Amino acid sequence: MKGDQSYRHDHYHWYSCHCLEGYQGNGFKCDRIPLDDDCETQSHHCSKKATCKSKPKKQWTWDGTNYNCMCKDGYEGNGFSCEKIDNNPCTNGLHECSRNAVCDYDGYSITDDGIVREEKQNYRHFEHHWYTCYCMDGFVGDGFDCTQPPPAVDECKTGTHKCSGKATCTSQPAVDLYAHALPYACTCNSGYTGNGYSWVTAESLNFRNLLAHI
Numbered sequence: 001m002k003g004d005q006s007y008r009h010d011h012y013h014w015y016s017c018h019c020l021e022g023y024q025g026n027g028f029k030c031d032r033i034p035l036d037d038d039c040e041t042q043s044h045h046c047s048k049k050a051t052c053k054s055k056p057k058k059q060w061t062w063d064g065t066n067y068n069c070m071c072k073d074g075y076e077g078n079g080f081s082c083e084k085i086d087n088n089p090c091t092n093g094l095h096e097c098s099r100n101a102v103c104d105y106d107g108y109s110i111t112d113d114g115i116v117r118e119e120k121q122n123y124r125h126f127e128h129h130w131y132t133c134y135c136m137d138g139f140v141g142d143g144f145d146c147t148q149p150p151p152a153v154d155e156c157k158t159g160t161h162k163c164s165g166k167a168t169c170t171s172q173p174a175v176d177l178y179a180h181a182l183p184y185a186c187t188c189n190s191g192y193t194g195n196g197y198s199w200v201t202a203e204s205l206n207f208r209n210l211l212a213h214i
Contacts, residue, residue: 049082097133
């Protein structure tokens with residue numbers, strides 16, 4: 001050990017000193033190593049979607065970061081990892097559609113000039129994004145409130161139909177209970193002709209046609 005400047009002894013024992021992290025020297029004299037501004041030197045670990053902001057120098061340490069990372073507008077996260085904020089109410093679950101409806105996204109409600117687009121009937125907006133709702137099959141309503149319609153009455157069975165007495169009533173599913181189409185069809189019986197609601201005999205119709213050609 002004799003001649004080695006990094007060791008000393010106390011009569012019987014040799015010892016050496018080593019500078020702590022953040023310091024440099026021979027261990028008997030250690031000077032603080034100046035820290036770099038990681039934001040300026042681009043040696044930080046912020047996300048590409050974040051902004052690096054240096055902490056005050058008195059807060060800089062060797063065992064931690066000397067900067068903060070803040071996600072840019074339109075992104076969220078801890079700054080080291082940033083994900084695009086989902087403002088689409090149909091996908092982020094923040095819409096007001098009925099649980100029995102489908103959400104339909106329609107884009108921004110504000111133009112690039114900051115002008116609010118004209119209100120649309122049955123549309124709503126969330127964070128400047130328009131959307132509307134449509135009731136699922138089997139439900140009726142405006143999309144924000146959807147309910148199941150009452151069961152259709154089989155008017156052929158109850159005898160409340162409007163078919164002629166010379167016609168047969170046949171039930172058919174109503175495509176839209178709010179439409180004017182009847183949930184049944186009327187078909188003239190054999191020997192009769194007409195629309196099912198009024199009738200004439202086939203013989204009478206043939207006689208009329210004959211007279212029209214005389």
